Amino acid sequence: MKKTLLFLSFILVNGFMYSQTQPTVHNATFTKIAKNSGSDCSCSGWINKSVADQGESSTKDSNDVVKFDNVESDGVYQEVAVEANSNYTLDLEYWFSDATTTTQHIEVLILKGSGYVSGYTPAYAPPATAEQDGFGYDSLTAVDDTNNHVARTTIIPPGNTDKNSMTQLTFNTGSETSIAIFIRAVGPYDAGAHGDSGKDKGWMNGDTEVRIDNLVLVNLGATASVNDIFASKVTIYPNPASSILNIDTQETINTIEVFNLLGKKVITSNSKTVHINSLSKGIYMLKLTNSNSIATKKFIKN
Incomplete structure (x- = not known):
């Protein structure tokens, strides 16, 4: 009992000493909320049409989620203020609609604020007023440039249609005080099968819908x-x-x-x-x- 109490006390002390300012992530549960114009969708606060078509609202397990449609260039994007030289973790839940799919993976990118377009100052706007394009990262070339990546992970289809949790992504912000979270589903690209060339970003999901929910970003503190x-x-x-x-x-x-x-x-x-x-x-x-x-x-x- 004594050892247990000392261990718990040690955790309390360390947790108290290393408590950090936690990041503000708007609509981390992907609730269906009206954006500044256009249809309601859970992409509000998670939208950047310069690099991905908007994810759509859907429902899973009686909860709002965001959906990446099959053979479309759907994704979510949001900029978040962070502390420099700190360790962060990102967790996420996801579903594939089909156990067998040509969707190769879900991609989760943490992008450097220093890679934003020249002269841009992030607004960290709430869902109802968040911009929809022409800000932050305004080209897929910049998004795919590994020099602009703080961290990157891929989620391989699990071979089921159940709710799954991604392997926790851990990263350090280095000198960055702002990051952009960009998530998309990637499959074989076929422009002819896309069916909506006006929204074609040059990449696409595979042959199944992908849903994500309950993103959690936590600041663990200095390295x-x-x-x-x-x-x-x-x-x-x-x-x-x-x-x-x-x-x-x-x-x-x-x-x-x-x-x-x-x-x-x-x-x-x-x-x-x-x-x-x-x-x-x-x-x-x-x-x-x-x-x-x-x-x-x-x-x-x-």
């Missing part, structure tokens, strides 16, 4: 390597300590905090000499932050 480098440049002594804990580093430190194993902040200091006389005996975590990194050090109060 471990950045934090580890910062932490490696910090030394604390003595440890164990009874009255004073000294911090030795040449790094700039913005905040100094001490947490107990329940995740409660018990000391805030503006000095590299931290007075811990008031603490009860036990194990504590020292948290140090600068402009873009976090270092944690465990110490014992005796």
Whole structure:
């Protein structure tokens, strides 16, 4: 029981210390919502007709979803503000209408904000006012340029028509503070079979409808390597300590905090000499932050 409680406390402390600003993704459940013009569809807030025809609203398991029609160039696109030098995960649910299909895969692309068209500032508009084309990425050439990719994954048809969950996509934003999420289904291209040349983007889904739902984008925080480098440049002594804990580093430190194993902040200091006389005996975590990194050090109060 004691080990379990300590483990849970450790999770609480780390979860508390590393909590991050989470991204705003409009209509991540692909609910059927009116866009700024034209028919209602769950592509609202997820539309960029310069690179893909709009996905259509559909229903699956009594919920609104977005559908990529067979032999069409359907896709979804949305720009999202993110934090630089942070790890993110993306999850998604999907269905194929036929177990046997020529749709080769679903493609999930994370595109760099630095690849947006020159002079463009993302608006991150809600569904009712989101633009429909001529913004962000305005050509498939730019979308397909691997130099503009933060991350890319493909989902191979699973051979069933059940609801499936993609293998979680994990990526780091590097210097990017904006990304575009672009998702499409890709199959053999046949312009003659497309049936709607005015919306033909030069690629197409295969012979089955594909549906997606419940996209989840999570910010996990700064990269471990950045934090580890910062932490490696910090030394604390003595440890164990009874009255004073000294911090030795040449790094700039913005905040100094001490947490107990329940995740409660018990000391805030503006000095590299931290007075811990008031603490009860036990194990504590020292948290140090600068402009873009976090270092944690465990110490014992005796």
